[in-house]
Amino acid sequence: MISTKRITFSYGKSMMFAFPDIVCNEGETLLVTGNSGVGKTTLLHLLGGLLRPESGEIVIDNTVINSFSERKLDHFRGQNIGLVLQQSHFIEAFTVLENVALASWLATGKQKMEKAKQLLEHLDLGNHLHKLPSQLSVGQQQRVSIARALINEPKLLLADEPTSSLDDENAFKVADLLEQLAKEFKTALVIVTHDSRLKERFSNQISLS
Ligand SMILES: Nc1ncnc2c1ncn2[C@@H]1O[C@H](COP(=O)(O)OP(=O)(O)OP(=O)(O)O)[C@@H](O)[C@H]1O
Numbered sequence: 687m688i689s690t691k692r693i694t695f696s697y698g699k700s701m702m703f704a705f706p707d708i709v710c711n712e713g714e715t716l717l718v719t720g721n722s723g724v725g726k727t728t729l730l731h732l733l734g735g736l737l738r739p740e741s742g743e744i745v746i747d748n749t750v751i752n753s754f755s756e757r758k759l760d761h762f763r764g765q766n767i768g769l770v771l772q773q774s775h776f777i778e779a780f781t782v783l784e785n786v787a788l789a790s791w792l793a794t795g796k797q798k799m800e801k802a803k804q805l806l807e808h809l810d811l812g813n814h815l816h817k818l819p820s821q822l823s824v825g826q827q828q829r830v831s832i833a834r835a836l837i838n839e840p841k842l843l844l845a846d847e848p849t850s851s852l853d854d855e856n857a858f859k860v861a862d863l864l865e866q867l868a869k870e871f872k873t874a875l876v877i878v879t880h881d882s883r884l885k886e887r888f889s890n891q892i893s894l895s
Pocket residue numbers: 697701720721722723724725726727728729880
C-alpha cells in the first residue's frame with residue numbers, strides 16, 4: 687500500500703509542485719493522469735524514491751520513506767518497489783532472461799533464474815528468453831520491463847506511460863496485464879499517463895493540473 691501527504695517538490699524556483707494526496711491499496715490500481723508537463727513523471731519518481739520531496743510524507747507499506755538515507759532508500763526500493771519507466775534501460779549485451787534475473791541479484795544477491803523464466807513465460811515471452819532486448823518489439827520489451835519490475839515481488843509497482851507507444855490492441859493488453867498482475871501479486875499499482883485510452887479503463891483515478 688502507498689499513501690502520500692502534502693508532498694511538494696521543485697526543480698528550482700520556476701518549477702514548483704504541490705501534489706494532491708494519493709492512496710493506493712494492495713491489489714488495486716490508481717491511474718494518475720494530466721497533460722504533458724504537469725509533473726506526472728516527477729510524482730512517479732518521488733513515489734519510487736528516485737527524487738526526494740521537499741516536504742510532506744510518502745508511506746509505503748507502513749514505512750515513511752522520505753527520511754531514509756540514500757543507501758537505505760536504494761535497499762528499500764530494490765526490495766519493495768518495481769519500476770516500469772519510459773526508457774527500459776536494459777543491459778543490451780545481456781539476454782532478456784539475464785536482464786530480469788539481474789534485477790533479483792541486485793536486490794537480494796541471488797540470481798533467481800528459474801523465477802525469471804517462469805515470469806517471462808507467464809508474460810508470453812517464453813520463446814524470447816535468450817534473445818537480446820534489441821531483438822524484441824516495443825510491446826515485448828515493455829513486457830520484459832514488467833517482468834523485471836515484478837521479479838522481487840514488490841509491494842508497489844510504478845509504471846510511467848506503459849502504453850503510450852503501443853497500438854490500441856497492445857495498449858489494452860498491457861493495461862489488462864498490469865492490473866491482473868497487481869491483483870495476483872497483491873501489489874499496489876500506480877500508472878501515470880496522458881494516454882486518454884486508459885482513462886475509460888480504470889475507475890480509480892486522480893488528475894494533476
Ligand atoms: N530534471 C529537471 N530539471 C528541471 N526541470 C525539469 C526536470 N525534469 C522535469 N522538469 C520539468 O518539470 C515539469 C514536469 O515534468 P514531468 O516530466 O514530471 O511532466 P509529465 O507530466 O510527466 O510530462 P509528460 O507527460 O510530457 O511526460 C516539466 O515542465 C519539465 O520541463
